[in-house]
Amino acid sequence: MLHVSRRRLLGGAAALALGRPAFAQGAPLKVGLMLPFSGTYAALGENVAAAFELYLQERGGRLGGRTVTLVRLDDESDPAKAPQNVNRLLERDQVEVLVGTVHSGVVMALVQAARERNVLLIIPNAGNDAATRELCAPSIFRTSFTNWQPAYGMGKVLAAKGVKKAVWVTWDYAAGKESGEGFGDGLRAGGGELTQVLTLPFPETNFQPILAQLPGLGVEAVGSFFAGGSAVQFVKDYAASGLKEKLPLCGSGFLTEGVLKAQGAAAEGLQTALHYGDGLDNPKNIVFRAAFQQKTGRAADVYAVHGYDACQLLAIGLDASKGDARAIKPMAAAMEAAKIDSPRGAFSLSPSHNPVQTIYLREARGGENRVIGIAAEALADPGTGCKMG
Amino acid sequence: MRLAELLAEILNGLQYGLLLFLISSGLTLIFGVMRVINLAHGSLFMIGAYVAYVIAGATGSLWLALPAALLGGALFGAVLERGLFRRFREREHLDQVLLTFALILLFEEARAALLDNQFHSVAVPAALDFSVPVVGDFAYSAYRIAVLGICLFVAALMFMFVERTRLGSAIRAAAENPEMVDLLGIDARRLHTLVFAGGTALAMLAGALAAPLQSVYPGMGDGYLIISFVVVVIGGLGSIAGAFWAALLIGLIDTLGKAYVPQAAGSAVYLLMACVLLWRPSGLFARA
Numbered sequence: 140m141l142h143v144s145r146r147r148l149l150g151g152a153a154a155l156a157l158g159r160p161a162f163a164q165g166a167p168l169k170v171g172l173m174l175p176f177s178g179t180y181a182a183l184g185e186n187v188a189a190a191f192e193l194y195l196q197e198r199g200g201r202l203g204g205r206t207v208t209l210v211r212l213d214d215e216s217d218p219a220k221a222p223q224n225v226n227r228l229l230e231r232d233q234v235e236v237l238v239g240t241v242h243s244g245v246v247m248a249l250v251q252a253a254r255e256r257n258v259l260l261i262i263p264n265a266g267n268d269a270a271t272r273e274l275c276a277p278s279i280f281r282t283s284f285t286n287w288q289p290a291y292g293m294g295k296v297l298a299a300k301g302v303k304k305a306v307w308v309t310w311d312y313a314a315g316k317e318s319g320e321g322f323g324d325g326l327r328a329g330g331g332e333l334t335q336v337l338t339l340p341f342p343e344t345n346f347q348p349i350l351a352q353l354p355g356l357g358v359e360a361v362g363s364f365f366a367g368g369s370a371v372q373f374v375k376d377y378a379a380s381g382l383k384e385k386l387p388l389c390g391s392g393f394l395t396e397g398v399l400k401a402q403g404a405a406a407e408g409l410q411t412a413l414h415y416g417d418g419l420d421n422p423k424n425i426v427f428r429a430a431f432q433q434k435t436g437r438a439a440d441v442y443a444v445h446g447y448d449a450c451q452l453l454a455i456g457l458d459a460s461k462g463d464a465r466a467i468k469p470m471a472a473a474m475e476a477a478k479i480d481s482p483r484g485a486f487s488l489s490p491s492h493n494p495v496q497t498i499y500l501r502e503a504r505g506g507e508n509r510v511i512g513i514a515a516e517a518l519a520d521p522g523t524g525c526k527m528g
Numbered sequence: 529m530r531l532a533e534l535l536a537e538i539l540n541g542l543q544y545g546l547l548l549f550l551i552s553s554g555l556t557l558i559f560g561v562m563r564v565i566n567l568a569h570g571s572l573f574m575i576g577a578y579v580a581y582v583i584a585g586a587t588g589s590l591w592l593a594l595p596a597a598l599l600g601g602a603l604f605g606a607v608l609e610r611g612l613f614r615r616f617r618e619r620e621h622l623d624q625v626l627l628t629f630a631l632i633l634l635f636e637e638a639r640a641a642l643l644d645n646q647f648h649s650v651a652v653p654a655a656l657d658f659s660v661p662v663v664g665d666f667a668y669s670a671y672r673i674a675v676l677g678i679c680l681f682v683a684a685l686m687f688m689f690v691e692r693t694r695l696g697s698a699i700r701a702a703a704e705n706p707e708m709v710d711l712l713g714i715d716a717r718r719l720h721t722l723v724f725a726g727g728t729a730l731a732m733l734a735g736a737l738a739a740p741l742q743s744v745y746p747g748m749g750d751g752y753l754i755i756s757f758v759v760v761v762i763g764g765l766g767s768i769a770g771a772f773w774a775a776l777l778i779g780l781i782d783t784l785g786k787a788y789v790p791q792a793a794g795s796a797v798y799l800l801m802a803c804v805l806l807w808r809p810s811g812l813f814a815r816a
Contacts, residue, residue: 178645179745339786340794343751344742345544348786351536354665368647372743375649381659381667401649 168205168464170453171228173239173249174263176213179367180241182397184213187263187446189435191238194450197430202450203457210234214245221248229258235464236261238449241442243267243286243313253278259456259464263449264442268317271493273524278467280474280492282448282481284414285520286314287321289391290364292412292498292514294325294333297360297389302326304334306356308349308363308373311338318364318391325515334358344372350380361386366393371401378405392416392501392508397440399506406503414494415441415483416501416510424482439482448481455479491522532664537787538780539662543672545779546679550734551752552759553686553771554727560703560766561723564613564624568631570753572728576601576735578639581650581744590653590740594678597736598729605728609721617720636746645746650739675737682733683772690768699723703766755782758801764811773813 172191174184188211200206210232214224225248228234237253237260240246246265253260254276262270262281266288271281290307297305307322309315315338323333335356337349353361361382365373370393377388383405392413395406427447431439452474459473460466478487479494486496498515501508555569576597583593608631616624651657652671659667690696702709702719709716735749742748759778763770778797785793804812 179647181645338790342745347540347544348537348783351533351540351666352787355530355533368649368743368745371647371649376669379652379659379667379669379672381661381665385665 166205167208168202168236168457168462169208169210169232169234170236170238171210171212171232171234173212173214173224173228173237173245175216175241175245176211178216180216183241183264183442186435186437186440186443187241187449189437190431190439190443190446191263191450193430193434194447194454196434198454202454203460203462205457205462214240214242216240216242216245218242218244218247221245222251225249225252229256235259236453238263238453240265246270250274250276250279257465257467259453259467259470261449261453263445266317267313268520271489271491271520271525272522275491275522275525275527277471277527280452280471280488282452282479282494283445284496285321285493286317286364286391287324287520288496288515288518289393289412289414289498290318290321290362291325291328292500292518293362293389293391293410294322294327294331295329296325296410296412296500296512296514297362298326298329298331302331302359304332304358305360305362306335306337306353306358307333308337308353308361309365310341310343310369312341314366315341315364322362342369344369346373346376347380350376350382353382353386358386361388363388363390363394365390366396367398368401370394370396371398374398374402374409375405392441395501395503395508399503399508402503407505409503410511411501411503411508412498412514413441413501413508414496414498415444416499417507418509419483419499421482421484423480427482441483444482448479448483451479451481452477489519489522490527491520491525493520493522495519530664532666533787535663536666537784539668541780541783542776543676543679543779544783545776546676546683547734547738548752548755548759548779549683549772549775550679550730550737552756552763552775553683553768554730555756556760556763556766556771557699557703557723557768558727559760561699561706562613562617562720563621563706564616565621565628566727567625567628567753568635569628569727569731569756570749570751571632571635572601572605572731572749573735573738573752574639574747574749575604575635576732577650577739577744577748578643578735579732580736580739581648582643584650584739590650590736593736593739594733597732601729601732602725604732605725606721608728609724613724614717614720639746647743647745649743652740671740675741678737682730686768687772695722755797758797761801762804762812764813767811767813770811770813774811 172188174187175181176184212224212228237249237258239249241264243265249260250270257278260279264283266284266286268285268287307319319336326333389410392411395411399406428439431443455477456470456474460469478485484497486494489495495517498518499510500512500514502511551573558566579597580593583596584590616627656670656674659669662668698714759774763774781796785796
């Protein structure tokens with residue numbers, strides 16, 4: 140009780156005088172990286188974290204004048220453990236900034252904590268619309284996408300090609316449904332129509348009952364959202380059912396992201412839309428890919444880009460508040476005004492704190508998702524229901 | 529609803545049902561003869577799928593994986609019966625259920641330790657990597673047709689064995705009335721080993737066959753375990769013929785349900801099971 144050092148006492152007094160929570164200029168800033176480091180999404184979490192570190196290294200390990208310490212926590216993509224994990228970071232580890240995560244169920248616990256405690260949260264992947272719509276907050280930012288965005292781009296491209304009727308095939312869960320809404324909005328914007336959404340329970344992989352229905356639906360194209368290993372199975376089953384030539388398959392970029400090798404010939408020629416792709420030759424991307432490869436020995440992907448940009452955005456905020464991670468107002472003002480020099484191409488944030496970004500049209504060719512055009516320029520999520528403040 | 533589409537869905541349902549039969553026939557026999565509710569049966573299916581993934585990955589051929597899963601499964605099942613289940617024979621049902629539950633956890637941990645927690649796809653054998661148009665615009669991969677054929681062949685062999693051989697009739701007798709086996713002077717211990725080995729081999733074969741059709745991932749057997757229990761309950765505990773018809777029925781209901789009434793698809797088969805339990809508690813195909 141009496142072991143309060145003189146320095147701490149003075150620091151406390153100074154903080155009181157300024158009317159702000161204490162933060163010692165010299166003390167390292169703790170940033171909590173809550174990501175999946177095991178399980179289905181482990182590879183995604185590792186790439187987000189590695190690229191986050193990469194930018195931190197480029198800045199000499201300091202942001203806003205303070206040395207940054209990263210506290211990693213494996214969230215196991217388990218929504219049931221999420222509230223407890225968030226608490227561990229905030230209470231036990233005393234982190235001042237939260238960065239996470241991949242799984243859209245787990246991210247809800249982070250969103251809740253950021254809203255309740257007014258802690259800065261940067262979401263480097265999870266795309267559930269709500270985080271930057273009805274649950275938006277001055278302290279919540281995202282450097283990835285909403286599920287709505289890439290699918291909207293895909294729908295728009297199809298409609299521009301003259302497709303009048305299309306269906307969406309996906310799992311019966313948030314990301315699948317939200318991307319279906321984006322696809323429908325994109326189609327409608329170009330005069331097309333989404334006639335039906337076909338779903339199966341998550342994470343089932345018996346696609347046969349759905350595939351057999353497709354020829355009879357009277358549509359000209361099929362869009363879909365699946366990711367990871369299941370996307371491999373779906374694309375292969377689609378090709379095996381002989382539908383690929385008659386009824387073109389397309390989708391959100393995740394359908395072919397990181398799984399092209401496993402999909403092999405079944406994916407060849409498949410078009411998808413995403414805010415990143417292979418063959419983007421802007422100088423920032425070229426430098427970033429080389430640096431990431433050198434640091435990790437792996438090729439960079441869209442997840443690495445999200446992580447890198449999360450750290451870039453944090454740096455902008457902390458520079459503006461001179462390292463005070465509790466000063467949400469000046470940080471948010473700077474981040475809202477910023478143009479982030481991303482490997483995907485520069486982007487800024489929408490009023491609801493989600494990237495306003497170009498969605499590229501990509502085609503799977505020889506194991507790469509080559510960018511072949513632009514699906515939607517400077518696309519902002521509608522941010523429906525977001526009331527800041 | 530077009531006719532071609534309906535035919536395609538019926539084919540899908542039959543294929544799914546036949547695969548279900550391979551899994552649930554072992555489950556029903558193990559219950560019938562040994563009176564053990566084997567919760568680890570779904571894990572055996574998963575192990576079969578991982579055997580296919582590892583062997584097909586290492587040798588490039590799924591054809592080697594199928595006999596490996598079948599023979600390896602028989603051996604593994606025999607070891608499990610001799611080493612574990614035999615010791616639990618005189619114990620209460622609860623102890624036996626706990627044993628099989630422990631096996632689920634052990635198998636899952638072993639899988640995570642030996643391999644990883646990722647989702648893996650398994651390549652279809654190169655010789656069967658083409659599609660055949662079946663109905664209208666809908667094609668079936670040659671491998672899927674081969675799985676249909678293999679399942680039918682195995683089912684026929686099982687009927688021959690159970691209906692026509694001495695050992696088969698001993699198994700039938702044991703399934704209907706376990707005490708009778710001792711009266712008939714049949715070595716019950718040997719019978720148990722045989723049944724458990726056979727059930728394990730069938731579950732692992734089913735897993736290996738299913739690997740290229742639905743990929744390989746942690747906990748992939750859980751869903752199959754539950755649906756197999758539904759098959760066993762509907763078909764009548766211990767009845768091979770019952771399991772066969774119930775598996776086809778479930779396969780068709782589930783597939784057609786998913787296609788035409790997706791809102792109810794998740795619950796349709798369980799509703800059917802509840803009705804069977806109410807009106808024919810011993811199963812639709814059980815001899816009264």
